[in-house]
Amino acid sequence: MSTTTAQPPVPGPESGTKPDLRAGTLPRHFPLGLLVGCGVVVAGVLAAFSSFGLITWALLTAVAYSVIIVTASNRVEGGRKAKDRMVTAIVYGCFLLAMAPLVSLLYTVAGYGLDRFSPYFLTVSMNGVLPSMDAGGVYHAIVGTLAITGMATLLSVPIGVLTAVYLVEYAQGRIKKVITFFVDVMTGIPSIVAGLFVVALWMMLFGPGHTNGAAGALSLTVLMIPVVVRSSEEMLRLVSRDLREASYALGVPKWRTITKVVLPTSAAGLTTGIMLAIARVIGETAPLVLTAGSSAVSINWNLFDGQMMNLPVFIYSQFRMGGAVNYERAWAAALTLVLIVMLLFILARVIGRLFSPKTR
Amino acid sequence: MTTTDAPKAAPPPRGKRRIGDAVFAGLARGSGLLILAILAGVAAFLVIQAWPSLLANTSNFLTDQSWDANTREDPSFGVAALAFGTVLAASIALLLATPVAIGIALFIVYYAPRKLAATLGYLVDLLAAIPSVVYGLWGMMVLAPQLVPVYEGMTHYLGWIPLFAGPSSTSGRTLLTAGIVLAVMILPIITAMSRDVFHQVPQGHREAALAMGATRWEMIRLAVLPFGKSGIVGGAMLGLGRALGETMAVAMILSPALAISFNLLQSGNQTIAAHIALQYPEATGYGVSALIAAGLVLFAITLAVNMGARYVVARGNKESA
Numbered sequence: 141m142s143t144t145t146a147q148p149p150v151p152g153p154e155s156g157t158k159p160d161l162r163a164g165t166l167p168r169h170f171p172l173g174l175l176v177g178c179g180v181v182v183a184g185v186l187a188a189f190s191s192f193g194l195i196t197w198a199l200l201t202a203v204a205y206s207v208i209i210v211t212a213s214n215r216v217e218g219g220r221k222a223k224d225r226m227v228t229a230i231v232y233g234c235f236l237l238a239m240a241p242l243v244s245l246l247y248t249v250a251g252y253g254l255d256r257f258s259p260y261f262l263t264v265s266m267n268g269v270l271p272s273m274d275a276g277g278v279y280h281a282i283v284g285t286l287a288i289t290g291m292a293t294l295l296s297v298p299i300g301v302l303t304a305v306y307l308v309e310y311a312q313g314r315i316k317k318v319i320t321f322f323v324d325v326m327t328g329i330p331s332i333v334a335g336l337f338v339v340a341l342w343m344m345l346f347g348p349g350h351t352n353g354a355a356g357a358l359s360l361t362v363l364m365i366p367v368v369v370r371s372s373e374e375m376l377r378l379v380s381r382d383l384r385e386a387s388y389a390l391g392v393p394k395w396r397t398i399t400k401v402v403l404p405t406s407a408a409g410l411t412t413g414i415m416l417a418i419a420r421v422i423g424e425t426a427p428l429v430l431t432a433g434s435s436a437v438s439i440n441w442n443l444f445d446g447q448m449m450n451l452p453v454f455i456y457s458q459f460r461m462g463g464a465v466n467y468e469r470a471w472a473a474a475l476t477l478v479l480i481v482m483l484l485f486i487l488a489r490v491i492g493r494l495f496s497p498k499t500r
Numbered sequence: 501m502t503t504t505d506a507p508k509a510a511p512p513p514r515g516k517r518r519i520g521d522a523v524f525a526g527l528a529r530g531s532g533l534l535i536l537a538i539l540a541g542v543a544a545f546l547v548i549q550a551w552p553s554l555l556a557n558t559s560n561f562l563t564d565q566s567w568d569a570n571t572r573e574d575p576s577f578g579v580a581a582l583a584f585g586t587v588l589a590a591s592i593a594l595l596l597a598t599p600v601a602i603g604i605a606l607f608i609v610y611y612a613p614r615k616l617a618a619t620l621g622y623l624v625d626l627l628a629a630i631p632s633v634v635y636g637l638w639g640m641m642v643l644a645p646q647l648v649p650v651y652e653g654m655t656h657y658l659g660w661i662p663l664f665a666g667p668s669s670t671s672g673r674t675l676l677t678a679g680i681v682l683a684v685m686i687l688p689i690i691t692a693m694s695r696d697v698f699h700q701v702p703q704g705h706r707e708a709a710l711a712m713g714a715t716r717w718e719m720i721r722l723a724v725l726p727f728g729k730s731g732i733v734g735g736a737m738l739g740l741g742r743a744l745g746e747t748m749a750v751a752m753i754l755s756p757a758l759a760i761s762f763n764l765l766q767s768g769n770q771t772i773a774a775h776i777a778l779q780y781p782e783a784t785g786y787g788v789s790a791l792i793a794a795g796l797v798l799f800a801i802t803l804a805v806n807m808g809a810r811y812v813v814a815r816g817n818k819e820s821a
Contacts, residue, residue, distance in 0.1 A: 224715035234603025306528035328806035330745020336795040337542045340549035395524035423631025426747035452633045
């Protein structure tokens with residue numbers, strides 16, 4: 141943008157012919173009425189051809205509405221307003237278009253998932269269950285997910301938060317730029333590459349073919365650290381400078397100021413960021429297929445011994461088996477995973493809103 | 501990035517050096533340096549483990565299209581077909597997602613009712629929270645079958661374009677389906693970046709446009725879009741980076757194959773990430789090492805794209821400051 145203010149569009153000839161400013165506007169509730177009208181008419185027509193489908197209906201309604209409102213507006217209000225109405229329709233359409241996959245996805249996951257989702261499914265493992273048997277559950281995968289994600293969190297939260305503290309409170313000049321840059325680079329590491337990194341590391345340390353939960357946790361840590369750093373940095377910067385200076389003025393040393401003033405003030409924000417980071421990595425599949433193994437069937441709480449099943453990999457491996465029962469298990473496990481992620485997501489928002497610092 | 505003004509690192513309180521200060525500062529500094537070490541480790545270990553297979557490879561790794569690495573003698577593999585599929589799938593996703601994401605960002609910032617805007621924003625963010633393996637399940641079992649008749653129509657009417665030449669896949673498990681699912685997955689990233697930059701458009705610019713009688717669209721075209729250009733481009737490139745590295749959704753949707761094909765409606769293409777996930781369990785001989793080499797290529801591509809994105813955003817921020 142240049143420094144001059146935006147040039148107003150030159151009024152077209154059609155507005156010159158209308159001296160009355162209030163002349164030529166569509167009634168205020170016209171768009172809403174038109175939309176409802178279009179919906180009803182399209183539904184009627186579709187029903188008459190007995191081919192009513194929700195997606196077809198929404199699509200045709202949107203098209204009919206856009207065409208009619210643009211034509212009407214062009215007649216009554218002139219070309220510029222018509223264009224504006226068209227863009228409005230498109231922008232609303234974009235949002236609805238994005239909601240379609242979300243609704244479809246949640247609807248199918250709930251629909252298919254509920255077939256097998258039960259207390260039984262959640263509390264038994266696949267130990268001794270043949271893939272095609274009508275039995276078995278997901279308990280061992282939940283255990284694995286909790287253990288692996290928990291360890292990844294334990295590793296990445298201290299490193300991530302301390303790095304954020306370093307970037308906000310201590311680092312200056314070149315080193316700050318370097319670390320910020322490489323945190324950005326780390327954000328972009330594809331999850332499968334994080335998995336390959338741990339595979340490579342484990343091959344050097346323990347020889348080929350070693351898979352265990354700790355390897356999975358390490359690969360998730362690589363993915364989680366940059367997310368924690370980014371969000372914590374933002375939160376620490378929100379703590380006002382006055383608070384810090386007030387603390388210094390009382391003679392409190394810098395490290396006590398950070399631990400007793402800065403971190404508690406931003407605690408809610410930090411928690412929100414960490415929970416969102418957990419929600420992000422808890423659904424990671426690719427690195428865990430490579431590192432934690434994909435064939436464990438029994439409950440394993442030990443991160444350092446043997447393969448460890450987890451929810452995303454469970455979904456994937458059941459999907460690969462491809463039988464009817466396997467698909468049912470995959471969907472039910474998907475429902476479990478989506479519920480956990482949603483819970484984390486909503487909880488994070490609630491915490492962020494309830495306990496956000498009142499300093500501004 | 502969009503941070504508020506940083507409180508300048510406050511001058512340390514003068515007086516005697518305290519042990520606690522030194523320890524805490526050391527810890528914080530150590531974590532920062534640890535991150536650098538981890539990143540260096542990622543690059544180093546990948547190179548070390550990829551090296552043996554690259555030395556043993558009998559064909560050119562960058563130009564060969566086949567993958568015959570699961571052997572101890574004379575492995576022959578190349579990443580050309582995979583890299584092509586990766587870039588093609590991500591490009592489709594980018595082309596589909598960017599316009600829609602800009603529309604959503606405009607909707608949330610300027611069109612949606614104020615009270616609802618934040619909630620509607622969360623709904624879009626939810627798309628980012630859904631695990632990729634669930635996207636894969638959905639794309640393969642719900643979306644792909646529904647797209648089969650659409651693809652048949654496309655080959656019928658648009659078959660003269662090589663991209664859409666028939667006969668289309670009967671399962672719907674094609675690169676276009678993968679591209680559509682990837683588009684949905686990167687939608688929230690591009691939307692979030694665009695929203696951020698739209699929020700920063702100076703009120704003066706917008707009000708000036710409106711005061712001169714501009715309609716809402718003219719205000720957006722004259723004041724918002726020029727200002728937000730760099731943010732949109734940066735967001736799109738971050739989305740591209742994500743789409744390039746996405747593994748599970750693609751691995752579950754595409755039927756296994758390995759070829760360079762411009763045809764979007766037939767199966768045949770494969771991406772690097774999906775190939776690694778599919779091949780890894782069966783890898784023997786030089787297999788794992790060769791897959792790590794493929795991972796390095798993917799790492800390099802995403803690195804280049806992400807750095808480009810940061811550069812564009814940083815330059816935009818400087819200009820608008």
